[in-house]
Amino acid sequence: EKRTMTLIEKNGYHDSVYMNAAKIFQGIHTEKRKDRILVRYGDDSVSPMLPFKDEYSQRVSYELAFNALKYQDLLEEILLDSCVYPCQSIPDELTSLLVVMLYDLQDRKFQAREIFDEEEPVAEVRKVECYLYSFRTKLAAALARCRIKHDALSIEYILPETIRKQEQRASALPLCVWANTFKISLQDVFRNLKKKGFARVETVSDFDCYTYCMDQHCNDVLVFPSSLKEELLNLDLFADCKLVLQ
Numbered sequence: 001e002k003r004t005m006t007l008i009e010k011n012g013y014h015d016s017v018y019m020n021a022a023k024i025f026q027g028i029h030t031e032k033r034k035d036r037i038l039v040r041y042g043d044d045s046v047s048p049m050l051p052f053k054d055e056y057s058q059r060v061s062y063e064l065a066f067n068a069l070k071y072q073d074l075l076e077e078i079l080l081d082s083c084v085y086p087c088q089s090i091p092d093e094l095t096s097l098l099v100v101m102l103y104d105l106q107d108r109k110f111q112a113r114e115i116f117d118e119e120e121p122v123a124e125v126r127k128v129e130c131y132l133y134s135f136r137t138k139l140a141a142a143l144a145r146c147r148i149k150h151d152a153l154s155i156e157y158i159l160p161e162t163i164r165k166q167e168q169r170a171s172a173l174p175l176c177v178w179a180n181t182f183k184i185s186l187q188d189v190f191r192n193l194k195k196k197g198f199a200r201v202e203t204v205s206d207f208d209c210y211t212y213c214m215d216q217h218c219n220d221v222l223v224f225p226s227s228l229k230e231e232l233l234n235l236d237l238f239a240d241c242k243l244v245l246q
Contacts, residue, residue: 012104012113015122016050017061022097023049024065029096030072039076039085039099042092050122055241056233068103074146074158075099078106082142084135090128097128106143106155110136174204175224175232176215176246184242186220192237221246 013021029041052058068075079085079102090098112133132139143155150158157164179189190200193212201211207225215221222243224232229245237243 012108012115013060013064014053014057014119015125016053016119017057017064018097018101018104018125019122020049020052020057020061021064021068022094022100024062025068025100026096028065028069029099030069038080039095040092041095054239055244056238059245064100064104067107068100070159070163071103071155072099074155075102077146078102078139078142081145082135082138084132084139087131090131094124094128097124098132101125101128101132102139105132105136106139110140172226174207175226175229177222177224177232178244178246179220179222180242180244181220183240184237189222189237189243196235 026041032038052061076085076099079098085095085098113129146158147153147155152158156167159167179186184192193200196210198210198212199208201207201213203213204223206213209225210228212222212224215223232238232243233245235243238245
């Protein structure tokens with residue numbers, strides 16, 4: 001039976017991922033000068049992080065938190081321009097969750113999240129989600145105004161050029177994957193990948209669509225083209241932590 005991953009792309013995350021991402025963001029968000037604070041994040045006394053379901057849920061929690069950090073100024077501008085913030089029913093202690101979930105909502109083009117039947121609901125997440133979704137039209141309009149003001153095709157173009165160039169370089173880097181030899185042998189990894197249609201080549205310069213090569217210095221590290229990231233993460237090898245993305 002195929003294992004399912006914590007995230008189905010563009011359909012949303014488990015409640016626990018949002019809570020953990022908010023907790024991470026609370027600790028790393030940019031603090032403004034007192035005379036410039038318009039969005040208040042409360043103190044750090046919110047509930048502790050929930051246990052990560054697996055390595056994948058841990059990774060996407062950090063990704064979501066750092067994406068919210070990257071676009072913090074834009075997300076705050078959208079909340080203020082749409083008059084969605086401030087809100088008496090959302091305390092300052094949940095502002096981090098509000099920002100994190102707003103980033104995810106706009107990333108899904110303001111479409112409803114897929115709810116996973118097997119997950120344990122988190123009251124704070126459902127409350128913030130319901131609030132944001134009820135104002136999705138105003139939020140989308142505020143985002144459109146921001147894009148027009150910055151003459152940007154998408155939110156990525158609102159970022160400073162130096163950050164955009166860094167992201168372009170990072171996204172083009174090959175993916176390094178560690179083979180967890182405590183759970184699987186390299187030969188079994190090779191056989192499993194071959195069954196999935198992957199071909200082993202000698203070097204990165206030989207990369208094509210479904211190809212990979214071995215790292216020249218670490219004999220338990222495989223290297224894949226960056227374009228295969230999402231397909232790789234949906235393999236059973238990753239769900240079972242037999243392969244781990246570095």
